[in-house]
Amino acid sequence: MKITRVEAIPFAIPYRKPLKFASGEVHVAEHVLVRVHTDDGIIGVAEAPPRPFTYGETQAGIIEVIDKIFAPQVVGLSLLERETMAARLARTVGNPAAKAAIDMAVWDALGRTLNVQVSELLGGYTDRMRVSHMLGFDEPAAMVAEAQRMREQHGITTFKVKVGRRPVSLDTAVVRALREGLGDDIELYVDGNRGWTASESAAAMKEMADLGLLFAEELCPADDVLGRRWLVSQLDVPFIADESAVTPADVTREVLAGSATAISIKIARTGFTHSQRVHHLAEGLGLEVVMGNQVDGQLGSICTVVFGASYRLTSRRAGELSNFLDMTDDLLTEPLEIHDGELTIRPGAGLGVEIDPDKLAHYRQDT
Ligand code: MUC
Ligand code: MG
Incomplete structure (x- = not known):
């Protein structure tokens, strides 16, 4: 149940029509897919949507803070040490979407490991x-x-x-x-x-x-x-x-x-x-x-x-x-x-959903 690796993958999927509201607008879902790997070969997933107009985060910033600060802080922890993980992530101010995606991917990995739903x-x-x-x-x-x-x-x-x-x-x-x-x-x-x-x-x-x-x-x-x-x-x-x-x-x-x-x-x-x-x-x-x-x-x-x-x-x-x-x-x-x-909700273990590798290959922006 040990975390061995945390990936932060940028991807972009357009909207059919933009969503506009008083503080901003969204035309393309330029999000970050977070994957948490464990030594049992389990991969937990979650996504981080950057919302600079609300929390100040950008897609590039989410990737940077995960790669440089958060991934080294959580690699080596067990999926059961979530409070330790939360305390380590809390040392960095802000970055709520980056922290949240890591947390949810850890829960997904835990559910998959134990073969139960996150819910x-x-x-x-x-x-x-x-x-x-x-x-x-x-x-x-x-x-x-x-x-x-x-x-x-x-x-x-x-x-x-x-x-x-x-x-x-x-x-x-x-x-x-x-x-x-x-x-x-x-x-x-x-x-x-x-x-x-x-x-x-x-x-x-x-x-x-x-x-x-x-x-x-x-x-x-x-x-x-x-x-x-x-x-x-x-x-x-x-x-x-x-x-x-x-x-x-x-x-x-x-x-x-x-x-x-x-x-x-x-x-x-x-x-x-x-x-x-x-x-x-x-x-x-x-x-x-x-x-x-x-x-x-x-x-x-x-x-x-x-x-x-x-x-x-x-x-x-x-x-x-x-x-x-x-x-x-x-x-x-x-x-x-x-x-x-x-x-x-989906019946499978964890979040009950799978990422389509072809779709990820098509929409990811880092290859
Ligand atoms: C909402 O409830 O405000 C729009 C941008 C965002 O971060 O959340 C929304 C919806
Ligand atoms: Mg609102």
């Missing part, structure tokens, strides 16, 4: 999650058409709408068009990626008060400390902290200060080990939780559903699991499929 190791609560689809900026008619297509083709009935543009009516018109176009049966919530001020957010939420929103997420920056508390105190829906509350300490700070009343857990930035800590904290604090998406590929999406399905709290709400549908291809031998609005 069984984590909690084993259920085998599936309802899916929430994230709608990026576009014209109202195009966003309604995309939501209708997702409902018809995949049975998805929960949608997260990206907001945060100016004037706020650009976005409130979209949310209204979605409610009118898809009816009262769908679940709708909004994510501003810090694009609005607190007062713009309050005005937008007032304008959408009749639209039955489920949540509001990161409408304004958490660094606008008093403005954000003022906003959250007047809302009658839970306010999700996403990029402002990554670690357990962030969650504690934001929630106790009244700057958030719910949280997003993203395995792409906290892996399985630290997502467990965030989950347990949220459970103790009595917070609603949404499994978020960092514009993940299929490997990241299976990691999200594996974690989300492991606990009652994380599987209660629809998880953001569908943005891989917008990619032109992926690396898995058997592509993920969303049916009746649900994504199910």
Whole structure:
């Protein structure tokens, strides 16, 4: 069970259409495939999506920090020494996606070694999650058409709408068009990626008060400390902290200060080990939780559903699991499929997925 090698492989797969939101946009999935090898011949896998506009990481930076700092720190450790590994990785500030991918690849390797599913190791609560689809900026008619297509083709009935543009009516018109176009049966919530001020957010939420929103997420920056508390105190829906509350300490700070009343857990930035800590904290604090998406590929999406399905709290709400549908291809031998609005974990050991060697050879950028 000893780790012998950690590989960080850059790959690029284009999107059919870019995903645009208040803090950035993604045209090509330029991610990093992480492979953790052990002395038993086991290989665990995970992917790191660089999001410079949220965490400061780049594809080249993720590879550099893994090759130069993290791989030497974890080679030689047993797959069972995950707390030692977490402590060593924590000596380096930041780099959440690089650390998370190593952590998840280690869990995958452990599951494969023991011949059990990672979801069984984590909690084993259920085998599936309802899916929430994230709608990026576009014209109202195009966003309604995309939501209708997702409902018809995949049975998805929960949608997260990206907001945060100016004037706020650009976005409130979209949310209204979605409610009118898809009816009262769908679940709708909004994510501003810090694009609005607190007062713009309050005005937008007032304008959408009749639209039955489920949540509001990161409408304004958490660094606008008093403005954000003022906003959250007047809302009658839970306010999700996403990029402002990554670690357990962030969650504690934001929630106790009244700057958030719910949280997003993203395995792409906290892996399985630290997502467990965030989950347990949220459970103790009595917070609603949404499994978020960092514009993940299929490997990241299976990691999200594996974690989300492991606990009652994380599987209660629809998880953001569908943005891989917008990619032109992926690396898995058997592509993920969303049916009746649900994504199910795979039965095999570890994460239950395999990387297709031909696809990896085609999309990798280092050969
Ligand atoms: C979200 O929930 O904010 C977009 C970029 C990113 O890192 O996460 C997303 C989605
Ligand atoms: Mg968000």
